[in-house]
Amino acid sequence: METIEEKAKDYSHILGWGIDADPKNDPTYPIKLRTDNEQTGHTWDRPEQQPVDIEVLRSIERPTVSAVFGTSTPPSGLSGQIRRFAFRFSESEYGHWLPLLLADRVNVVEGIVDDFRRGRVPNIFAEKGMQADWKYDRNGLIKKVLIGAAITTVAFTLLSRNKRTRKR
Amino acid sequence: MLAMNYRGPRRVRIDSKPYPEIKHPEDAIIRVTRSCICGSDLHLYNGNVPDTRVGMTFGHEFIGIVDQIGPEVHKIKVGDQVLVPFNIACGKCTFCQQGLYGNCHESNTQASAVGGIFGYSHTAGGYDGGQAEYVRVPYANFGPTVIPPDMDPDDAVLLTDVVPTGYQAAEMGGIQPGDTVVVFGAGPVGIMAARCAWLFGAGRVIVLDKVEYRLEFVRNYAPCEAYNFTEMDDPVVFIKKITDWMGADVCIDAVGAEAAGSALQTITGRKLLIQAGSATALHWAINSVKKGGIVSIVGVYGPTDNLVPIGNVVNKGITIRANQASVKRLLPRLIEHVQNGILNPKAMITHRVPLEDVADAYNIFANKLDNCIKPVLIPSTKS
Ligand SMILES: [Zn+2]
Ligand SMILES: [Zn+2]
Numbered sequence: 339m340e341t342i343e344e345k346a347k348d349y350s351h352i353l354g355w356g357i358d359a360d361p362k363n364d365p366t367y368p369i370k371l372r373t374d375n376e377q378t379g380h381t382w383d384r385p386e387q388q389p390v391d392i393e394v395l396r397s398i399e400r401p402t403v404s405a406v407f408g409t410s411t412p413p414s415g416l417s418g419q420i421r422r423f424a425f426r427f428s429e430s431e432y433g434h435w436l437p438l439l440l441a442d443r444v445n446v447v448e449g450i451v452d453d454f455r456r457g458r459v460p461n462i463f464a465e466k467g468m469q470a471d472w473k474y475d476r477n478g479l480i481k482k483v484l485i486g487a488a489i490t491t492v493a494f495t496l497l498s499r500n501k502r503t504r505k506r
Numbered sequence: 507m508l509a510m511n512y513r514g515p516r517r518v519r520i521d522s523k524p525y526p527e528i529k530h531p532e533d534a535i536i537r538v539t540r541s542c543i544c545g546s547d548l549h550l551y552n553g554n555v556p557d558t559r560v561g562m563t564f565g566h567e568f569i570g571i572v573d574q575i576g577p578e579v580h581k582i583k584v585g586d587q588v589l590v591p592f593n594i595a596c597g598k599c600t601f602c603q604q605g606l607y608g609n610c611h612e613s614n615t616q617a618s619a620v621g622g623i624f625g626y627s628h629t630a631g632g633y634d635g636g637q638a639e640y641v642r643v644p645y646a647n648f649g650p651t652v653i654p655p656d657m658d659p660d661d662a663v664l665l666t667d668v669v670p671t672g673y674q675a676a677e678m679g680g681i682q683p684g685d686t687v688v689v690f691g692a693g694p695v696g697i698m699a700a701r702c703a704w705l706f707g708a709g710r711v712i713v714l715d716k717v718e719y720r721l722e723f724v725r726n727y728a729p730c731e732a733y734n735f736t737e738m739d740d741p742v743v744f745i746k747k748i749t750d751w752m753g754a755d756v757c758i759d760a761v762g763a764e765a766a767g768s769a770l771q772t773i774t775g776r777k778l779l780i781q782a783g784s785a786t787a788l789h790w791a792i793n794s795v796k797k798g799g800i801v802s803i804v805g806v807y808g809p810t811d812n813l814v815p816i817g818n819v820v821n822k823g824i825t826i827r828a829n830q831a832s833v834k835r836l837l838p839r840l841i842e843h844v845q846n847g848i849l850n851p852k853a854m855i856t857h858r859v860p861l862e863d864v865a866d867a868y869n870i871f872a873n874k875l876d877n878c879i880k881p882v883l884i885p886s887t888k889s
Contacts, residue, residue, distance in 0.1 A: 369605075369674075369832075370606055373600075373603050375600060376600065376604070382598055382600055383598055384599075384612065385596050388530040388644075394632070395615070395616055396616065397616055397617050399617075404631075405612040405613075406529070406532075406533075406596075406612065406622070406645065407615045407616075407631060407632060408631045408633030408634065409529060410561070410562050410563070411560070411562055411632070417559075425616075429618060429619055430810055432810075432811075434810075439779055442556065442557065442559070445559055446515070446517075448560065449514060449560035449561070450513075450514075460517075460519075465513055465517040465518060466517055466865065467518075467866040467868055469863075469866050470866040470869040470875060470876075473876075474870065475875055
């Protein structure tokens with residue numbers, strides 16, 4: 339008996355299979371060069387493996403660590419734990435991407451904490467490039483600052499009022 | 507060394523980082539002389555790409571001088587001036603052998619859909635990028651290309667992404683002589699796609715954007731018809747109307763995930779991040795193309811789900827072609843075009859900013875201040 343996998347590779351039962359295949363009518367032609375090796379699978383002569391001496395997360399959709407990989411910022415802290423969790427899911431699942439986005443947000447807070455721990459107060463004005471706003475969009479910047487101040491004032495008033503009501 | 511440092515959405519700064527290490531025998535370290543900020547960096551900058559970690563250095567468009575090479579590097583030597591394609595490609599795997607250098611299978615462990623890209627989140631491999639004084643370049647026998655001595659470095663740096671991406675956008679359109687081509691987005695890639703559409707024999711090139719100074723620029727540079735979609739009731743109906751109610755033969759999406767123009771897409775794709783970015787430009791491309799037409803996508807979208815009008819794709823019999831540009835495949839032809847004056851990439855550079863002022867440069871580019879088309883960062887250690 340032929341197994342399902344064998345049957346799927348055997349096209350003899352499909353009448354006329356491949357009869358009209360025409361590379362010139364292939365939508366991927368000539369973007370992709372035909373090599374006739376397309377069907378051989380994961381068999382190429384792999385480049386030497388970069389030593390895996392840091393934690394590098396691996397998509398569950400591939401069997402190996404790629405021969406080279408980036409070493410920018412290995413997972414760390416709470417965001418790192420969330421990222422490790424995300425990599426239990428395939429790239430086609432929200433279970434993969436939404437935790438990664440959450441980890442990114444957590445990571446921002448970690449970054450600020452880390453700055454303070456190193457005795458550095460992040461200069462938000464500079465990091466947001468607001469010197470450019472001052473130069474090229476002064477009115478927009480003033481508006482942003484005023485709106486920010488208004489929101490802060492309102493929030494502060496509401497909070498202190500709440501406190502007062504609670505005291506009573 | 508100095509390097510751009512991502513601190514969170516719309517917050518970047520310049521920091522001191524260690525000089526990069528050779529991690530693999532085929533690595534090289536490049537001393538950066540110019541690097542660009544790309545429209546697709548804005549997806550990272552805005553926090554829209556998953557697994558963009560605090561502390562990363564962005565930058566996938568850069569040129570420089572070879573500073574150090576690994577023991578197995580033979581194709582370039584210390585002191586060479588090189589341009590580095592934004593795709594990290596091994597040159598050996600099945601996909602590289604097919605010329606699909608944007609799809610290399612040996613440069614990104616963290617995702618199988620996309621290959622490695624310099625400075626483009628951990629989803630694209632976790633590599634630090636070139637918005638720095640020095641950068642580690644893997645597969646240095648394959649990617650880096652020596653800049654011809656007669657070539658202006660400003661032209662060379664745009665050959666790392668913008669020019670090939672615009673060119674491939676037009677190429678994927680399968681443009682036939684006389685075709686009407688519509689390009690959505692007049693950023694640097696859209697501008698280049700419009701220019702290149704002519705090289706493939708387009709009969710009419712139309713560009714849509716919402717920023718007046720960009721429309722003015724593309725009209726002069728491409729040269730083409732350019733319209734502001736904010737002045738239209740419906741861009742799709744507008745395209746139909748000006749194409750004898752048939753639609754365009756080829757539509758190019760050169761916008762990607764940051765597209766404006768649809769409240770639903772903006773909220774779900776750009777604010778809530780529950781789909782892979784706003785797909786407004788792609789909607790317009792699919793809906794404005796002629797039945798049986800071709801839609802070419804080079805705009806960058808995140809993973810994984812999109813609200814895309816796939817029913818219209820089926821009903822209209824549209825062919826969709828899309829990819830990251832295979833820079834290395836296109837370079838020989840494009841270098842020729844630049845040398846022969848057919849393409850003039852450096853004309854798009856409007857801002858030259860010291861690397862130290864990277865935060866301001868991002869703000870200027872992201873918010874389209876000071877009529878910015880394309881900013882270039884220049885480290886002070888260049889010489
Ligand atoms: Zn780019
Ligand atoms: Zn490869």
